[in-house]
Amino acid sequence: MEILTRHYGILEKRILSSLAASNLRHRTKDSTGLWLGPLIGTSTLMTFLKEDSSYSEICLLTGIAGGGLIISCICLYIRLMMKNVAAKDFHVVYFVPAIILSTLFLLVGNKGLLVSVTWGIVVGSFSTWGVIQLISSCPNCFTLGEATAVTHSLVLFLVSAFTNLPLRYHLPPIHDNDIITAILQVIILYVILICCLCVNLPKLRQLPQFFLLMIGMLFTIVIPALYIILDQNPFFWVLSFAFSTYITIFLLLYWAVCLLFALFAVKYQISQKSKATTSNRKIFHVLVVMVYIPGLISQPTFLYLASGTVLVLFSIIELHFGCPLKAWVYYL
Incomplete structure (x- = not known):
C-alpha cells in the first residue's frame, strides 16, 4: 500500500507540474483527484457486464463507450506525465482511444464504418482533449479528476441520447423508465443547446431574450419532438405520473x-x-x-x-x- 501511495503522489506531482507549465489553473494546489477520472467509464462498463444475454443495443453501445472512457483516461494521464509538452495541444496519444473505439463500434457494436469512425473520433477526442479544454475554459473550478468525470458524463450522455432517441422513434417506449429517459434526454439536450447559444451570444442571457429563447425553443422543438417520440402529450403524462x-x-x-x-x-x-x-x-x-x-x-x-x-x-x-x-x- 505504501508503494502505491508513493507512486500515486509522484504521478500527482508530475501532472500538477504539467498543468502549471501549460497555465492551466487547477482548483486545488496539492491534489488532482485522479481516482475520479476512470469512475464513469468503470461504472458504465461494470453495469454492462452485469447485464444478462438479452442486453439491448443501447446498453451494448454505452458499455463499449464506457470501456473507451477508461482507455481515454489512461491516455490523458500518460499525456500529462510527459515533460516539456503543451497540455492544451492535441497529441497523437489521443488517437489511441479513437482507434480502439472505432474498431469496437464496428466489430462488436455492428455499426457501419462511417458511424463507427465518427463515434470513435468524437468519444475519443472529447474524453481526452476535451478535459483539458474544460479546465482551460473554467479556471480554478475543477480538479483534473472532477473535470474528467464531468466530461466523461457528458460524452456518455450524448452517446446514450443519440442512440436511444432514434430507436424510440421507431419503437415507442412502453415502460415508465423508457418514457422518463426519453423525456429527460430531450430536455437535457435542449438545455445544452441553450447553454451553447448563450455562451456564443452573451446578449441572449439578458432577461427578455433569455425567456423568449427558452419558451420559443420549448414550444417549437422540445414539445413536438417529445410528442413524436412518445406519441402522447409529455406534460400530461408527467402530471398523471406524478x-x-x-x-x-x-x-x-x-x-x-x-x-x-x-x-x-x-x-x-x-x-x-x-x-x-x-x-x-x-x-x-x-x-x-x-x-x-x-x-x-x-x-x-x-x-x-x-x-x-x-x-x-x-x-x-x-x-x-x-x-x-x-x-x-x-x-x-
Missing part, C-alpha cells in the same frame, strides 16, 4: 418541506455574513440523504424523474443567475 399514487404525492410534499428547510438554512447562513464551517455543510449532506433514501426505497422511478428535473432547473438558473448563485456558494 399524481398517480398517494406515495408520489407524499414524496412531493416531503421534498417541498426539505426544500423549505434548505432555503431557510441558506438564508440564515447568509444573514450571519460569515463563511460556513465544515459542520454547517454537513447539514446539507444529511439533507441530501434524507431526500434520496425515501425515494430509493418507495419510488426509484419517480426519484429518477425528479432528479433529472432538478438538474435541468438548476442548470437554467445557474445559466441566467450565475452571479447570485456564486455568492451563495461562497457563503456555503
